[in-house]
Amino acid sequence: MNRSLEVDCLVVGAGPAGSVAAQAVSSRGHSTLMIEKRAEIGLPIRCGEGISSAVLDLLDLPETGIHISTRMDGARIISPSGHKIEFRSDPKKHDTGYILNRDMFDRMLAIRAFRSGADINVMCEAVGMEREDGQAVIRCKSLKDTFDIRAKIVIAADGFESKIARWGGLDPSLSPRDIDSCIQYRMTGVEHDGSFCDFFIGKRYAPGGYVWCFPKGNDLFNVGLGINESMINGPSFPKRCLDRFVGSDPDFTQGKIVEVHAGGVSVGLPMDMTVADNLMVVGDAARIIDPLTGGGIYNACVSSIHAGRIASECIEAGSYSSDDLEPYDKAWREDLLEQIVFDYLAKERFLDADDELLDSVISKISSYDLNEISTEVLINVIKNEFPDIFVA
Numbered sequence: 001m002n003r004s005l006e007v008d009c010l011v012v013g014a015g016p017a018g019s020v021a022a023q024a025v026s027s028r029g030h031s032t033l034m035i036e037k038r039a040e041i042g043l044p045i046r047c048g049e050g051i052s053s054a055v056l057d058l059l060d061l062p063e064t065g066i067h068i069s070t071r072m073d074g075a076r077i078i079s080p081s082g083h084k085i086e087f088r089s090d091p092k093k094h095d096t097g098y099i100l101n102r103d104m105f106d107r108m109l110a111i112r113a114f115r116s117g118a119d120i121n122v123m124c125e126a127v128g129m130e131r132e133d134g135q136a137v138i139r140c141k142s143l144k145d146t147f148d149i150r151a152k153i154v155i156a157a158d159g160f161e162s163k164i165a166r167w168g169g170l171d172p173s174l175s176p177r178d179i180d181s182c183i184q185y186r187m188t189g190v191e192h193d194g195s196f197c198d199f200f201i202g203k204r205y206a207p208g209g210y211v212w213c214f215p216k217g218n219d220l221f222n223v224g225l226g227i228n229e230s231m232i233n234g235p236s237f238p239k240r241c242l243d244r245f246v247g248s249d250p251d252f253t254q255g256k257i258v259e260v261h262a263g264g265v266s267v268g269l270p271m272d273m274t275v276a277d278n279l280m281v282v283g284d285a286a287r288i289i290d291p292l293t294g295g296g297i298y299n300a301c302v303s304s305i306h307a308g309r310i311a312s313e314c315i316e317a318g319s320y321s322s323d324d325l326e327p328y329d330k331a332w333r334e335d336l337l338e339q340i341v342f343d344y345l346a347k348e349r350f351l352d353a354d355d356e357l358l359d360s361v362i363s364k365i366s367s368y369d370l371n372e373i374s375t376e377v378l379i380n381v382i383k384n385e386f387p388d389i390f391v392a
């Protein structure tokens with residue numbers, strides 16, 4: 001070890017959560033450093049890249065630009081035996097879906113953080129944490145050396161495989177039922193109408209999860225799936241399921257795989273507590289993700305906006321204990337927890353549903369005039385039609 005740095009706020013991880021938090025703290029004039037263990041921000045991609053307009057609204061981003069690959073006209077959900085429901089987006093309702101260029105999106109957010117005054121170090125990995133004299137001390141490894149960074153507050157934005165939360169004394173553990181293993185192929189040469197996202201549900205396709213088909217434009221296409229860990233059946237099971245799907249769907253016959261992406265997603269409830277002394281945990285690291293869809297970008301950004309604001313206030317007040325940072329934990333829960341719990345209960349019910357039940361649910365819903373793509377509306381219809389599914 002041959003050097004030591006000191007900052008007001010250290011952000012670990014340069015995904016959306018990290019960059020949004022770094023921007024929020026540095027824009028208030030506090031010295032902020034964001035470190036990223038990988039060589040390039042935004043890569044490798046571990047994402048289907050689907051978002052709703054809520055993300056763009058939240059971050060005040062335009063609906064066109066290098067961060068967006070396509071704008072969707074709607075979405076379809078397809079049951080195991082082919083029943084289908086279709087949602088058309090209505091621009092007036094602000095429910096449009098977009099497919100990101102996730103690498104560009106992540107870089108754009110990092111550039112914003114930099115422009116607000118945050119410093120950024122790539123190829124710099126946090127490898128340990130201690131507390132000393134009221135500060136956090138993060139041990140880091142770069143290409144050249146190992147060194148310490150002292151910070152009043154650490155924001156752990158280190159994603160699904162987070163280690164910082166545990167080092168800081170929090171419990172991020174998940175049961176196999178609360179984890180989905182995902183794999184995605186980026187393909188070219190796929191036949192598809194190109195304006196709708198398709199979701200295939202049921203054990204036939206993806207036990208405990210679903211298949212997503214997201215057209216990216218320019219003859220590129222994301223097809224991927226998540227399988228619940230409790231339903232993994234032998235080695236490379238998610239890949240075998242995806243190969244079976246791609247091999248059996250005529251849209252993909254001429255398609256070629258040009259990239260493979262893989263990663264884990266939490267489909268459980270968030271951590272019981274997301275702050276400790278000198279520490280705030282945001283985004284996937286805190287399991288603040290939608291447990292029904294596995295979508296986490298929106299929640300990551302919301303939690304980080306709150307974290308950045310509360311961190312700034314605490315730096316200004318000179319107090320960084322768990323109690324001082326707790327307003328962050330309260331703030332994101334107030335915004336997001338109700339929906340997360342609702343979707344968690346729905347996910348729990350659907351995890352145990354067999355394909356026949358999913359067929360009748362989708363068949364029933366297809367008879368409704370659904371003009372709004374909201375999981376809440378869907379679940380309420382299902383609650384009315386299939387009350388047994390929702391027996392507590």
Ligand SMILES: Cc1cc2nc3c(=O)[nH]c(=O)nc-3n(C[C@H](O)[C@H](O)[C@H](O)COP(=O)(O)OP(=O)(O)OC[C@H]3O[C@@H](n4cnc5c(N)ncnc54)[C@H](O)[C@@H]3O)c2cc1C
Pocket residue numbers: 012013014015016017018035036037038042046047048049050051124125126127157158159160161162163182183184224261262263264265282283284285289294295296297298300
């Ligand atoms: C296959 C797949 C498909 C998905 N599809 C979608 C989707 O379509 N829509 C959606 O909304 N969500 C999707 N998600 C979830 C979404 O990707 C996450 O919710 C989102 O990336 C969370 O952002 P984050 O900043 O919290 O974490 P991440 O984006 O994971 O960022 C964490 C960063 O921390 C870095 N890091 C980790 N450890 C360290 C360390 N010790 N030191 C320094 N840096 C470190 C990592 O390299 C990474 O860059 C998907 C996830 C997967 C795996």
